[in-house]
Amino acid sequence: MTYWQDIWDRWQFLWDDRGDGVTYWQWMFSAWGYTVAVAAVSLVVALAIGCLVGTLRTVSQHRVVSALATGWVELFRNIPVLVQLFLWFFVISEIVPGMRGVPSFVLACCALGFFTSARIAEQVRAGIQALPRGQRQAALAMGFTQLQAYRYVILPQTFRIIIPPLTSEAMNIVKNSSVAFAVSIPELISFAMQTQEETSRGIEVYLAATVLYIITALAISWFMSILEKRARVPGLSSQGQGAH
Amino acid sequence: MPALDFSFYTWANISTYLLSGLYFSVSLTIAATIGGIALGTVIALMRLSGIKPLEYAALWYVNLLRSIPLVMVILWFFLLMPSAFYNLFPGDIGQKYRAEICALITFIIFEAAFFSEIVRAGIQSLPRGQTFAGQALGMTYAQNMRYIVLPQAMRNMLPVFLTQTIVLFQDTSLVYAIGAYDILKGFEIMGNTFGRRVETYIMAAVVYFIISFALSMLVKRLNEKIRILR
Amino acid sequence: MIEMKNVSKWYGATQVLNDCSLNIDKGEVVVVCGPSGSGKSTLIKTINALEPVQKGEIWVDGVAVHDRATNLPKLRSRVGMVFQHFELFPHLTVTDNLTIAQMKVLGRGQDEAKQRGLKMLERVGLTAHKDKFPGQLSGGQQQRVAIARALSMDPIVMLFDEPTSALDPEMVGEVLDVMVGLAAEGMTMMVVTHEMGFARKVSNRVIFMDVGGHILEDTSKDEFFGNIEARQPRTREFLNKILPH
Ligand SMILES: Nc1ncnc2c1ncn2[C@@H]1O[C@H](COP(=O)(O)OP(=O)(O)OP(=O)(O)O)[C@@H](O)[C@H]1O
Ligand SMILES: [Mg+2]
Numbered sequence: 031m032t033y034w035q036d037i038w039d040r041w042q043f044l045w046d047d048r049g050d051g052v053t054y055w056q057w058m059f060s061a062w063g064y065t066v067a068v069a070a071v072s073l074v075v076a077l078a079i080g081c082l083v084g085t086l087r088t089v090s091q092h093r094v095v096s097a098l099a100t101g102w103v104e105l106f107r108n109i110p111v112l113v114q115l116f117l118w119f120f121v122i123s124e125i126v127p128g129m130r131g132v133p134s135f136v137l138a139c140c141a142l143g144f145f146t147s148a149r150i151a152e153q154v155r156a157g158i159q160a161l162p163r164g165q166r167q168a169a170l171a172m173g174f175t176q177l178q179a180y181r182y183v184i185l186p187q188t189f190r191i192i193i194p195p196l197t198s199e200a201m202n203i204v205k206n207s208s209v210a211f212a213v214s215i216p217e218l219i220s221f222a223m224q225t226q227e228e229t230s231r232g233i234e235v236y237l238a239a240t241v242l243y244i245i246t247a248l249a250i251s252w253f254m255s256i257l258e259k260r261a262r263v264p265g266l267s268s269q270g271q272g273a274h
Numbered sequence: 275m276p277a278l279d280f281s282f283y284t285w286a287n288i289s290t291y292l293l294s295g296l297y298f299s300v301s302l303t304i305a306a307t308i309g310g311i312a313l314g315t316v317i318a319l320m321r322l323s324g325i326k327p328l329e330y331a332a333l334w335y336v337n338l339l340r341s342i343p344l345v346m347v348i349l350w351f352f353l354l355m356p357s358a359f360y361n362l363f364p365g366d367i368g369q370k371y372r373a374e375i376c377a378l379i380t381f382i383i384f385e386a387a388f389f390s391e392i393v394r395a396g397i398q399s400l401p402r403g404q405t406f407a408g409q410a411l412g413m414t415y416a417q418n419m420r421y422i423v424l425p426q427a428m429r430n431m432l433p434v435f436l437t438q439t440i441v442l443f444q445d446t447s448l449v450y451a452i453g454a455y456d457i458l459k460g461f462e463i464m465g466n467t468f469g470r471r472v473e474t475y476i477m478a479a480v481v482y483f484i485i486s487f488a489l490s491m492l493v494k495r496l497n498e499k500i501r502i503l504r
Numbered sequence: 505m506i507e508m509k510n511v512s513k514w515y516g517a518t519q520v521l522n523d524c525s526l527n528i529d530k531g532e533v534v535v536v537c538g539p540s541g542s543g544k545s546t547l548i549k550t551i552n553a554l555e556p557v558q559k560g561e562i563w564v565d566g567v568a569v570h571d572r573a574t575n576l577p578k579l580r581s582r583v584g585m586v587f588q589h590f591e592l593f594p595h596l597t598v599t600d601n602l603t604i605a606q607m608k609v610l611g612r613g614q615d616e617a618k619q620r621g622l623k624m625l626e627r628v629g630l631t632a633h634k635d636k637f638p639g640q641l642s643g644g645q646q647q648r649v650a651i652a653r654a655l656s657m658d659p660i661v662m663l664f665d666e667p668t669s670a671l672d673p674e675m676v677g678e679v680l681d682v683m684v685g686l687a688a689e690g691m692t693m694m695v696v697t698h699e700m701g702f703a704r705k706v707s708n709r710v711i712f713m714d715v716g717g718h719i720l721e722d723t724s725k726d727e728f729f730g731n732i733e734a735r736q737p738r739t740r741e742f743l744n745k746i747l748p749h
Contacts, residue, residue, distance in 0.1 A: 109483050111444070113482055116478070120475050162589065162591070164588075167554050168591035171554060171580055172605040172653075174577065174609060182608060187595050190595065208346060212450060233353070233354075236350055243343060244338075244341050247342075264636070264639065265640035
């Protein structure tokens with residue numbers, strides 16, 4: 031009896047006021063909201079840029095374009111995400127005119143989004159190159175322009191192939207959003223670190239944050255498996271290859 | 275826009291502020307790679323052992339660590355590592371380098387989850403015939419793994435290991451969360467000392483980029499070599 | 505209809521087409537054969553500029569294919585092509601495979617495209633499969649859909665690159681039947697194939713290519729099969745290998 035009472039007591043801090051009318055309980059959920067929001071916005075940025083850059087890397091006619099795309103990938107995947115975050119907050123916002131007033135949420139999403147865009151670009155490129163060469167030729171042979179061939183034939187198939195790696199990128203972006211604590215975005219890690227300092231309830235606080243991360247990861251994998259099922263084409267193996 | 279000034283990066287300042295940090299970042303990377311591969315192999319073997327409790331333990335280990343951020347794991351270990359543990363080290367080393375020791379242990383345990391998945395994929399990608407051939411020669415499971423399967427799998431996995439090492443090297447910057455003295459910390463202290471934050475992060479990015487990019491070129495060369503050998 | 509003048513092509517230092525010239529009139533059926541690697545696929549793909557050439561001229565219905573200023577998508581939309589590996593779009597249903605280029609390239613409305621596509625599907629005898637995906641069809645069925653897809657663009661000429669060589673033997677006939685029907689209707693066709701039965705039955709001319717991208721023979725069907733003694737040694741060697749004795 032006293033054992034359960036004891037455990038119950040240890041979680042009481044959640045209903046305490048942290049000093050400004052906000053309880054730790056409310057703070058925790060707003061922190062979770064920040065984690066999800068940073069991750070979601072960054073993912074949109076990363077997908078948009080990643081698809082574009084990855085596609086451009088496969089356009090062999092334009093040497094300059096594909097070299098630029100390659101440069102983008104190498105630049106953004108060879109610098110740690112934390113350092114990239116600092117670059118956005120303390121370098122780009124300092125020395126690029128007009129960047130000074132940009133909200134920190136936006137800067138964090140740029141940092142995470144650009145970092146992840148390099149990884150998604152690689153997956154898009156690999157996905158496109160995994161398609162049989164004849165698909166592009168068949169599309170062109172029917173009179174599609176390059177752009178139409180990508181739009182109607184190549185990219186829809188690529189998208190289906192790369193759902194599994196995209197799932198892990200989506201999970202990665204949630205995990206990587208944790209670095210935002212270093213620039214005082216009030217997400218889960220910030221919450222955990224500050225609350226454990228203020229309440230000395232480290233284990234409980236970390237446990238709560240960890241569980242929220244796990245729930246987020248499970249939600250993503252559930253969502254992506256639904257997406258994968260809906261995108262599945264009858265008669266086609268999940269590898270996306272046709273009959274040969 | 276303030277003018278950039280990199281003149282404070284003199285050799286004397288670099289060796290004062292940066293070298294020990296760089297040394298720690300690199301040692302942490304190497305130690306975590308070796309330790310992670312060793313522990314990861316054990317976990318992969320557990321996962322493939324066919325013994326249910328071992329299989330589930332390995333599965334949980336991997337899935338748990340892969341679904342939480344490394345920063346969170348670092349914080350957990352820093353919180354839970356008993357003080358007595360640090361006292362095991364001679365003199366005051368344990369207390370003085372708490373964060374660094376904690377980081378090392380965390381990284382080995384965390385990276386093992388990722389390396390074990392690589393090892394598992396490597397073992398499973400070997401043709402089944404190799405295992406059968408070993409068994410046909412009368413080898414035990416352990417002998418088969420030790421002499422037939424692992425040596426082949428490891429050779430195939432070398433480039434993937436190296437790629438993971440590049441990721442690991444970049445991840446070492448996250449020891450920032452517990453204030454361990456790595457290269458990034460070195461840059462930061464130096465930047466604060468000279469009041470030059472902009473140049474600090476530019477140089478930090480350049481150093482990380484050069485090391486990671488050089489390693490990734492190495493992996494590329496290695497991959498091409500391996501392709502030729504096959 | 506198709507005219508090729510002194511066409512040469514290189515991949516780096518290796519020459520894959522060597523001074524090739526040929527002429528195909530409206531309504532003609534020309535079969536191209538030759539050993540593997542002789543450049544047959546490359547030759548046929550130069551006609552709709554899927555393979556660019558470094559030297560020579562290619563004219564299709566008065567349009568200069570070799571000219572950089574030519575609107576290639578427009579030209580290609582009038583030239584039907586059938587591939588060895590079918591190359592249906594696996595993420596689209598059979599009907600969508602038939603209509604997508606009609607709508608996006610020719611600008612036809614959905615109803616018109618569908619009507620035209622289904623009519624072509626009917627003529628290859630696959631109406632029942634209109635809602636399936638390519639992966640759910642046999643190889644022979646896929647190739648027939650691919651032919652219907654090309655036909656639904658109302659091409660002025662049809663190019664076939666080994667249309668039956670990826671098929672199981674029992675499916676070769678169904679595809680050849682469709683092609684024989686097309687020839688009978690007067691379609692201009694260029695066909696890379698080793699099906700000498702088809703060549704004998706419907707072709708007007710046979711072109712033989714040899715390694716290095718040379719056109720070694722370009723003669724009427726009757727001369728090609730009827731007067732084997734007059735053929736080049738390389739041609740005889742090739743025919744000996746593939747003709748039943
Ligand atoms: N992308 C390429 N790069 C370099 N060489 C190529 C390329 N594509 C084809 N070749 C070479 O060009 C030559 C002609 O190839 P092509 O595919 O036209 O031959 P083919 O007569 O169609 O052979 P097959 O009967 O095997 O289809 C071959 O020697 C081939 O190796
Ligand atoms: Mg060919």
